[in-house]
Amino acid sequence: MAKRRQEMMEENRAKLIAAARKAFADKGFAGASMDELTADAGLTRGALYHNFGDKRGLLAAVVNQIDGEMASRAKEFGARAEDDWQGLLAEGTAYIEMALDPEVQRVVLLDGPAVLGDPSTWPSQNSCLHATRLTVERLLESEVLKPVDPEAAARLLSGAALNAALWVAASDDPEEVLPKAIDAFRAMASGLLAVTEP
C-alpha cells in the first residue's frame, strides 16, 4: 500500500466534484449550499476547502470536467464527417445539441462565465474553443475559408452555437426550433467559406 493516501484523496475529490456537479446544475452556483453538497458526498466543508480553496475553485473543477467531456464529444462528431468543412459544421451542431442539456447550460454557459470570467481565461483554457480553433486553422491552411483570424472565427462560431442553444432551450417547443437554429448556424458559418456553396 504505497499510495493508499493519494488514492483516497483522488476518490474524495471525485466525490466532491460529482456532488457539486449535481448541486450546481440543479440550484445554480449561488443557490448551491456547500454544507449540503459536501454532506451528499459523505464529507464536510473541511475536505472541500482543503482540495479546492473556495467555492469558485470547486466550480472551476466542475466546469473543467464538463468542458472536457463536451470537447471530446464534439471531436467524435467532427471526425465522422467526410471532410474538415463538414466536420466544422458537425462540431457546431454538436455544441448546439449538447447545450440543450440543462447541466451544460447552467454550469458552463451561465454560471461559468459569470463567476470565472471569460472562458478564454479559464484554467481549463476551454477545450471546446481550442478544438474549434484547430479545425478552423486546418481549413485556413487548405484555403477553404476566407482569410480570417482563426481565434476570432472560433469564438464567433462557438458563441453563435451556444447562444442558439440557449434560445432553443428557453423556447416553448425546443424540438421545433432546434432545426431552425441549426439551419441558421450553417448559413452563418458558410459565410466564412472562400467560395460559395450551394
Next chain:
Amino acid sequence: MAKRRQEMMEENRAKLIAAARKAFADKGFAGASMDELTADAGLTRGALYHNFGDKRGLLAAVVNQIDGEMASRAKEFGARAEDDWQGLLAEGTAYIEMALDPEVQRVVLLDGPAVLGDPSTWPSQNSCLHATRLTVERLLESEVLKPVDPEAAARLLSGAALNAALWVAASDDPEEVLPKAIDAFRAMASGLLAVTEP
C-alpha cells in the same frame, strides 16, 4: 403639488438604479452589498425592497436601462447606413464595440443571463435582440437574405457579436484584435445573404 409623492418615488428609484449600476458594474452582482449600495444612494434597504422586491428585481431594472441605451445606440448606427444590409452590419459592429464597456459586459452579458436567465425571457424582452430581429425581417421581405428563421438569425448574430466582444475585451491588446473580430463577424453575417457579395 398634486404629484409630489410620485415624483419623490421616481427620483428615489432613479437614485437606487444609478447606485446599483455602479455597484454591479464594479463588484459584480454577487459582490455588491445592498447595504453599501443603498447608503450610497442616501437611502436604506427598506426603499430597495419596497421598490424592487429583491436583489434580482434591482438587477432587472438596471439591465433594462442599459439594454435600452444599447438598443437606441445601435439603431442610430444602423440608421446611418445606406441600406438595410449595411445597417445590419453596422448594428452588429456597434454591439461589438459597446460590449467592450466593462459595465455592459459585467452587468448585461455575464451577470444578467446568469441571474435572470435567458435574455429572451427578461421582462425588458431584450431591446437589442428585438431591434436586430426587425432588421432581419425587413431583409427577409426584400429577399436579401436566405430564407432563415428571423429569430434564429437575430439570436445567432447578437450571440456572435457579444461573444466576440467578450473575447476582445479579455485579450491583451483589445485595440489590435477588435478589427479581427469585426472582420470575422461581417464574414459570418454574409453567410446569411441570398447571393454572394464581393
Next chain:
DNA sequence: CAAGCCACATACGTAGCGTATGTGAGATTT
C-alpha cells in the same frame, strides 16, 4: 515502533439577504 505529517473534521466569526414591524410626511375626507 515511534514520531511526524497531512487530509479532513469541528467550531467559530461574520457578512449579507429577506422580512416583520414601526413611523412620519404627504394625500384624502368632510
Next chain:
DNA sequence: AAATCTCACATACGCTACGTATGTGGCTTG
C-alpha cells in the same frame, strides 16, 4: 382646515452560508 388615512421608507431581527482557525486520527517515514 383639521383629523384621519395611506404608503414610502426606516429600523430591527433572524437565519443562512461562506471562509478560517484549530483539532485529530490514520497513514507514512525513518
